[in-house]
Amino acid sequence: MNINLVGINYSTAPLAIREKAAIGTGEVENALNLLGSLTPHGVIISTCNRTEVFTISTDNENETANGLKFLKNCLNVSDDVLHQHIYTLERSAAVEHLFRMASGLDSMIIGEYEILGQVKQALEAAEKVRMVDLPLRHIFQSAIRTGRRAREETGISKNALSVSSVAVDLAAKAVGNLKNSKMLVIGAGEAGRLVAKAARDRGISQIVVASRTQERASSLTSVLGGTAISLDDAAQEMHNCNIVVTCANAPHSLLTVSQLKAIKQSRSRLPLVIIDIAVPRNVEPEVAQLEGVFLYNIDDLYSINKKNRRQRESEIKKTESIIAEEMAKFAVWWRNHKIRPLVRAMMSKAERIRYSQMERTMKKMPSLSDEDRYRLEKMTRAIITRILKDPINIIKTNGLTDDNFTETLKELFQLSEVDK
Ligand SMILES: NC(=O)c1ccc[n+]([C@@H]2O[C@H](COP(=O)([O-])OP(=O)(O)OC[C@H]3O[C@@H](n4cnc5c(N)ncnc54)[C@H](OP(=O)(O)O)[C@@H]3O)[C@@H](O)[C@H]2O)c1
Structure with missing residues (x-):
């Protein structure tokens, strides 16, 4: 059994x-x-920085095949394009990647808090549809603990930035003065x-929030x-604003070129700065061609993050420890989890043999007292425990080094029923 990851993120693929x-x-x-139609166990993490699919495969399966099929279906692109932008990781590399992600080390904005909540939500969503088995749950819970420790024991998230706060910094830079x-x-x-x-914290003069459901705004x-x-009413409101930040979870554009053209015509000549941090984008990219409109998207925030990374370099090392x-x-x-079925099979086979031998003996000794029968039971149990103690300890210490070792053990002890 193995853990696999297939993903696409801000460093491997452009926003488009x-x-x-x-x-x-x-x-x-x-x-x-x-x-779930491809594989029984999996978790999907989709944020503005990434879409990643974690799955569990058995030892005989092609490890990343299911995750790949799933992402190919989402992206609807040729195999060439797919392989140009995706990454695949297996086993401990996949787990380490998740631990880094939950700690904020793999984010565009190093140390951001939001990713930890997003990892938790991804686990909860998969639990809800019963797609989480014991290993996946343990991997994700360990990642969440790692993320929490990173934030409590290091300064990786001290005065943490977020994509949203960096967008506001960019807006401030673009207009000169938020006041x-x-x-x-x-x-x-x-x-x-x-x-x-x-x-608000940076002293904006006025703020208007628009949402599809006004009560949410x-x-x-x-x-705040x-x-x-x-x-x-958002388009109407744009006549009076000089900054628009778009971050709605819509699957389609909310601001189009034709809308913006109409707004520009009836608006003052004041420049309009639009920062679209939504993924998928809320604003048609061609809006950038309009005179007096300055459009930025989430990938334009990347350069600002380089300074943030430099400032957190020493904390990155502590987080890595x-x-x-x-x-x-x-x-x-993981090692204990993997050996459990084999150890269980060895012990139950020994117990089955002990029990049937005891039954045969008891039939030949009908006058045996309950006390003596109890002593015999205890003694035979002690014998199998003693015999199995050393092999089990060796398996526990060394783990199942490879599939051949497992097969040899199964053959030696004639264990046909070891579950995966
Ligand atoms: N969370 C972050 O930290 C973060 C950071 C950077 C970028 N982003 C990006 O920002 C966007 C929003 O993220 P979020 O975490 O804030 O998600 P969210 O909580 O689900 O966002 C909800 C907002 O999106 C609106 N919305 C949902 N479906 C819509 C539709 N079909 N048409 C119009 N509006 C719709 C909702 O309107 P109602 O009022 O009707 O519910 C609500 O205002 C995403 O594209 C995300 O990738 C998020």
Whole structure:
């Protein structure tokens, strides 16, 4: 049995490809059902930075085949394009990747907090549709513990940035001064909340939050301040704003070239800065061609992150030590988990032999007292425990070094019923 990962992320694929594989909150269950038609156990993590599929394969299966089929289906691209942008990892490399991800080391914004919550949500979603078996659950729970430790024991997330807060920094840079600015935030989920909070903390003059469901925008502005509007009124509101940040979980464009052209015509000559951090994008990329409109997307934030990475270099090393500790703990658990079926089979075979021999003997000794029968039972049990003690200890210490070793043991002890 093995753990496998197939993924696509911000460092292997441009936004135009990545957004095809993005799975929004409302689509996760369907995506898991699709994965479930290929393999019984799997977890999907889809964020603005990545879409990754973790699966479990048996020793005889092609390890990454199911994850690959799933991503190919999402991306709907040729094999050439697929292999240009995806990565596959197996066994401990896949686990270590997950531990790094949960710790914030694999994010575009190193040390960001959001990824830990996203890893937890991915596990919960897969649990809901019963796609998590014991090894997957243990791997994800260990990753979550590693992520928590990284944040508690190192400064990796001290004054952490988020994609949303970096977007606000970029907006501030683009307009010069947030204090005289009016920002429209389209999307009132976690990303929208972080954008509104960062804008408020940096002293924005006015903020308007638009959401498809206006109540969601209202509950955000009731805490953070600003005005809530419905998505239908967002275009009208753009006449009065100089910054728009889009972060709605829509599978299609919410701002089109024709809409923006119409808005530009009736708007003052003031430049309009649009930062689209949604994946898939909320704004048609051709909007960037319009005069007076400055469009940025999530990949434009990457250069800002380079400085963030440099500042956290020493904390990255400390976080890597925690990951190494957790990987060592995980290796012990995995080894014990893998040997469990074999050890169980050896013990139950020995117990079956002991029991049938005892029954035969008892038939020949009908006058044996209960006390003597109890002593005999105890003695025969002690014999099988003593005989199996050394081989089991050796297996526990060395693990199942390879499939040949397992096969040899199965043959030696004639174990046909070892479950995988
Ligand atoms: N979470 C992060 O930290 C983060 C960071 C960077 C980028 N992003 C990107 O930002 C986007 C939102 O992420 P999130 O975590 O905030 O997700 P989320 O909580 O699911 O976002 C919900 C928002 O999206 C709106 N929405 C959902 N489906 C829509 C549709 N079909 N048409 C119009 N609006 C729709 C919701 O409207 P209702 O009011 O109707 O529910 C709500 O305002 C995603 O593309 C994500 O990749 C997220």
